[in-house]
Amino acid sequence: MTDVLRVEDLAVYYLSPNGPIKAVDGVSFVLKAGERLGLIGESGSGKTTMGTALMRLTRPPGQIVRGQVQLHGRDLLAVSEKELSHIRLREIALVPQGAMNALNPVMRIREQIVDGILAHEGDLSRRDLAERVAQALARVGMPATLADRFPHELSGGQKQRVAIAIATMLNPMVIVADEPTSALDVVVQRQVMLTLGRVQEGLGAAVILIGHDMGLMAQFADTIGVLYAGKLVEYGPIDDVLEAPRHPYTRLLVESLPKLDAKHELRGIPGLPPALLNLAPGCPFAPRCPHAFERCHIETPLLQDLAAEHRVACHLY
Amino acid sequence: MYAGGGWLRKREPVVALDHVSFTIADDRPSITAIAGESGSGKTTLGHLLLGHLSPSSGQVLYHGKDLARMTADERMQFRRAVQPIFQDPFAAFNPFYRVDHVLRQPIRRFHLADGDRPAARLIDEALEMVGLRPKETLGRFPHQLSGGQRQRIMVARALLCRPKVILADEPVSMVDASLRATILASLQRLNQEFGISVVYITHDLTTAYQISDNIIILYRGSVAEAGSVERVVQEPQHPYTQLLISSIPVPDRKRRWVGEDLPDADAAPARQSVGCKFAPRCKSVMDVCWQQPPPLYQTSPDRVAACFLYQHNPILPTTDVAQAFA
Numbered sequence: 120m121t122d123v124l125r126v127e128d129l130a131v132y133y134l135s136p137n138g139p140i141k142a143v144d145g146v147s148f149v150l151k152a153g154e155r156l157g158l159i160g161e162s163g164s165g166k167t168t169m170g171t172a173l174m175r176l177t178r179p180p181g182q183i184v185r186g187q188v189q190l191h192g193r194d195l196l197a198v199s200e201k202e203l204s205h206i207r208l209r210e211i212a213l214v215p216q217g218a219m220n221a222l223n224p225v226m227r228i229r230e231q232i233v234d235g236i237l238a239h240e241g242d243l244s245r246r247d248l249a250e251r252v253a254q255a256l257a258r259v260g261m262p263a264t265l266a267d268r269f270p271h272e273l274s275g276g277q278k279q280r281v282a283i284a285i286a287t288m289l290n291p292m293v294i295v296a297d298e299p300t301s302a303l304d305v306v307v308q309r310q311v312m313l314t315l316g317r318v319q320e321g322l323g324a325a326v327i328l329i330g331h332d333m334g335l336m337a338q339f340a341d342t343i344g345v346l347y348a349g350k351l352v353e354y355g356p357i358d359d360v361l362e363a364p365r366h367p368y369t370r371l372l373v374e375s376l377p378k379l380d381a382k383h384e385l386r387g388i389p390g391l392p393p394a395l396l397n398l399a400p401g402c403p404f405a406p407r408c409p410h411a412f413e414r415c416h417i418e419t420p421l422l423q424d425l426a427a428e429h430r431v432a433c434h435l436y
Numbered sequence: 437m438y439a440g441g442g443w444l445r446k447r448e449p450v451v452a453l454d455h456v457s458f459t460i461a462d463d464r465p466s467i468t469a470i471a472g473e474s475g476s477g478k479t480t481l482g483h484l485l486l487g488h489l490s491p492s493s494g495q496v497l498y499h500g501k502d503l504a505r506m507t508a509d510e511r512m513q514f515r516r517a518v519q520p521i522f523q524d525p526f527a528a529f530n531p532f533y534r535v536d537h538v539l540r541q542p543i544r545r546f547h548l549a550d551g552d553r554p555a556a557r558l559i560d561e562a563l564e565m566v567g568l569r570p571k572e573t574l575g576r577f578p579h580q581l582s583g584g585q586r587q588r589i590m591v592a593r594a595l596l597c598r599p600k601v602i603l604a605d606e607p608v609s610m611v612d613a614s615l616r617a618t619i620l621a622s623l624q625r626l627n628q629e630f631g632i633s634v635v636y637i638t639h640d641l642t643t644a645y646q647i648s649d650n651i652i653i654l655y656r657g658s659v660a661e662a663g664s665v666e667r668v669v670q671e672p673q674h675p676y677t678q679l680l681i682s683s684i685p686v687p688d689r690k691r692r693w694v695g696e697d698l699p700d701a702d703a704a705p706a707r708q709s710v711g712c713k714f715a716p717r718c719k720s721v722m723d724v725c726w727q728q729p730p731p732l733y734q735t736s737p738d739r740v741a742a743c744f745l746y747q748h749n750p751i752l753p754t755t756d757v758a759q760a761f762a
Binding site: 313 | 473474582583584585612613614615616617618619620621624639641642643645646647669679680681683684685686687688689692693
């Protein structure tokens with residue numbers, strides 16, 4: 120498979136009077152065409168910052184301080200604003216977190232879909248536009264009649280599917296979906312995720328699913344990247360990572376998941392995620408890690424290959 | 437039931453909760469999960485149990501006394517005996533007070549300790565019980581603590597009152613995965629070590645399964661299925677429970693969602709006067725389902741299901757679904 124997106128040493132800091140908060144600090148990965156990558160992390164791990172940086176939508180006080188986001192060999196972080204606006208939506212699109220708030224409450228669904236088409240393709244006849252809107256809605260399994268409704272007339276699941284329709288109507292190669300189902304009930308969540316999967320397969324696009332729910336990742340992703348304190352600590356095929364997690368954080372995280380097939384003792388991960396301001400040197404997980412040794416408190420481990428496609432940032436290996 | 441009115445038209449009342457009965461036994465401390473999606477009425481039920489809302493019809497009884505008819509003294513006792521833990525650990529604190537305040541308040545209010553020293557000891561014990569180190573916790577302001585820590589302080593606060601019942605409404609839905617298990621484990625511990633019954637209101641069937649003994653599944657304000665959690669989760673009978681459980685994203689690659697088309701939740705009308713509320717979404721719907729609401733059929737000693745598919749089973753003689761609790 121060909122590579123569509125190559126992220127190289129991406130770092131996003133929030134500048135504060137007390138020093139930079141390193142929300143994303145040196146993340147690299149490669150996304151193949153049609154791949155489903157899950158980026159999982161707890162709150163404060165930098166996953167949303169990462170998603171916005173991939174679209175170059177980082178807002179102050181956030182700042183992309185270094186790195187590259189190569190889409191088809193072009194660095195999104197280096198192109199001009201004008202070029203970028205051609206690339207967004209057409210080549211890389213975002214399904215934002217909480218579609219409830221992503222849609223404009225005083226615009227009909229039709230206008231919100233048409234907006235992106237007009238911005239990228241210029242004037243189209245009214246009939247063509249109507250057809251495109253119907254197409255976009257049909258793609259996410261919704262009737263064209265919905266186009267004349269306002270967002271408040273739709274349910275949460277419908278709004279989220281509209282957001283997917285908007286993100287995919289120009290057939291992007293990469294879809295970044297940031298917690299697309301975070302406020303939805305399980306039945307609707309499943310429906311939305313299956314819709315996203317179907318649309319993605321139809322387009323042959325790659326998806327980056329950002330979230331905190333390992334269950335959702337297991338259901339959707341092919342590859343998973345585990346973020347901790349702004350760094351990728353483990354990256355690999357989801358089957359391998361779930362079956363045999365290597366990083367102690369991933370292992371504890373997987374062990375702490377409540378299961379549905381048998382009752383077991385509930386155990387969390389002791390301690391707390393570190394504050395990202397003035398992060399101590401060494402591995403960010405070391406203070407909570409049951410296997411930490413001297414080196415972990417001194418030297419930050421780098422992500423290294425462990426097996427084919429399976430990479431871990433841990434001094435144990 | 438809520439009947440809203442307006443200038444221009446009178447609105448139909450919304451029935452948030454409809455003929456729901458259950459009991460929490462005093463002699464056997466248990467954990468009962470009340471599970472349902474948004475709009476199922478689970479939070480309304482929580483508010484009724486706490487006496488924050490009064491029912492349009494029906495009663496909430498504590499030791500046989502109706503909440504609505506309690507004397508001031510009885511109400512005070514009730515408020516000590518039934519302690520809430522809410523969803524949002526960020527909203528439960530006053531940001532201007534140190535967290536000590538929220539712990540000292542119940543001690544003062546219910547006269548739980550004589551003097552400052554016993555009070556401090558009580559607070560330390562409660563914090564340690566939920567896995568917090570008093571030295572690192574006390575004297576801080578809420579914003580200096582994480583969501584998980586704050587929620588554990590709320591558990592400690594409830595524990596201080598030595599309650600009979602803790603009502604926890606989505607206590608972990610705003611807490612990170614790695615800390616969730618810790619909080620749920622502390623609720624379990626309160627149940628096992630202090631004999632406190634827990635009513636666990638949640639949308640998450642996985643955690644409900646892990647910590648509860650019994651479960652009540654609500655759908656649009658009615659009981660769909662209830663009974664021992666083992667039975668309801670492992671072999672769900674009501675088509676709605678089946679749909680819910682098959683939709684849970686389990687972190688297991690061998691149990692992946694099958695891509696079949698789901699009944700569209702949006703196809704269902706929001707309100708309905710007769711018949712089963714799940715009928716518009718139900719794959720097994722029959723004629724009878726449209727004509728009258730299904731009664732609770734007792735399909736086994738420890739489970740009831742409100743579904744006509746099980747009409748060859750006896751109807752539960754009372755409406756109290758606790759009859760089917762393990």
